[in-house]
Amino acid sequence: MNFASDNTGPVHPQVMQALLRANEGHMPSYGADLIMEDLTARLRDTFEAPEAEVHLVATGTAANSLILATLCPPWGTAFCADIAHIQEDECNAPEFFTGGAKLSLIPSEAGKITPEALRARMAIEGDRGVHGPKPGPLSLTQVTERGTVYSVAELTALAQIAHDAGLPVHMDGARFANALVSLGCTPAEMTWRAGVDALTLGGTKNGLMGVEAVIFFDPAQADGFEFRRKRGAQLFSKHRFLAAQMLAAFTDDLWLDMAGAANAACARLAAGLTESGHATLLFEPDANMIFAEMDAAAHARLQAAGAQYHDWQDNLTGARQTRPAARLVCNWSTSEAEVDQFLAALAG
């Protein structure tokens, strides 16, 4: 019963088979292989963005930080939610790779920021001239760090505010596929058509071994990224093994099938938690992540049964939590049986 993170899940067998196929013989290195050529064409087609620039890195932190470094000068600031991963869980990588840019934090509710909160934060940073940082990109996480999903309309409204101020928009899409399946829209509708300029397209949490795509929908905004990637030690020599993973995911919609399975397991778990009477959902689980309070006795039973999940004491909403809280994450391999085993242990 492992609900610690989608990072703890296995790699999909079709991805492993793709790696074995890519392991035959020799291929050009550093991204000059035909697999990367095919992947670039596939992603441009998937996102209806024939001019998009596509690059691969190994981690979400690398993708986020190198994109922000490309979009934000060292004297700038990027706007993000107060609980954003780039703020809380990347060990200052965004600040490091930008060469010193700040992160301007925006109060969030259930992981999401509102247009009003964004405007208020931008106003603070925007009127100090050279005495303050230069306003820079807006970074939005989709699926958010609280398991919620922005609607296309919400994304569009936030991106419009940024664009009206001349600021680019980055999307941390570490769980992009989960959000897309949740909304049922197209990749283009949830990105560039909504105003997103650069995307971290998550592969690892989706079910790959370790690869994230970086997509700049306007190649003019990608200037310098490849140098930053190389200097950041993120350009793989045997790059074909990154490309093979991602191409496998974007073949026959495997990426959507994996996200759909994770979201379905999450929905089953969320319903069972609510019906149990032993747990309360803290936020609406729109994709594959649940945040819930539970009875201390239920928590003890789950621990005794060996269930794996993060204890969650949210420092921003801690006052609301009077019982043990948990973050529960489902991945492509989470089975109904595993969910039901968890619910049985919860109920005792």
Ligand SMILES: Cc1ncc(COP(=O)(O)O)c(C=O)c1O
């Ligand atoms: C929302 C979000 N963004 C980015 C990342 C960074 O990914 P990585 O751990 O591969 O650096 C994570 C990690 O799970 C994440 O949850």
Ligand SMILES: C[C@@H](O)[C@H](N)C(=O)O
């Ligand atoms: C660092 C931790 O938050 C990781 N990003 C996860 O979601 O499991």
